[in-house]
Amino acid sequence: QQQVKQSPQSLIVQKGGISIINCAYENTAFDYFPWYQQFPGKGPALLIAIRPDVSEKKEGRFTISFNKSAKQFSLHIMDSQPGDSATYFCAASIINNLFFGTGTRLTVIP
């Protein structure tokens, strides 16, 4: 059973556009929601994270929007760049367990 559902599976965006990736969860015990970025041949790297008592967090061009009542959260990448082309994973945490979504492969076209 997938603890965290992620969509879309793949996304193509023009340079300068906004990339939006969505995730949903069921378990209300999750207490931390990180997003990871993974390049081919590399391990995932933490991009940005949010706790459920906050509705939005912004770091540079990356923003997490969090809707606790809907049990949904999303990643917005503003002014998308070709260097952002990677696979993005949302995740949810209980204590030290991380449950990952299935990933979104983002391609930013120059």
Added chain:
Amino acid sequence: DTGVSQNPRHKITKRGQNVTFRCDPISEHNRLYWYRQTLGQGPEFLTYFQNEAQLEKSRLLSDRFSAERPKGSFSTLEIQRTEQGDSAMYLCASSSPGGGSYNEQFFGPGTRLTVL
């Protein structure tokens, strides 16, 4: 670079053989995690150590899998009698002690296993 390191980076083996992977965490991190990632999927939790104690194991960790962290530093993951279904990327992560219920996990580059 003092990040998480994993060796080997790639391993090709024949079905039925045993394989062992090594993970060296960030030096001051006392928590170490193993994950498995198959193509097109996110990492799946396998097991977790705090210092040398293995505190949690996933149901994915069958009896053919064993992990150790003998001195609370590096860790090894052994797979006995490998099967083709074991082909995956095996990721190691570490985190530091701290307050709160969650600590940022830093991932290594992974070991890609191919079972022929």
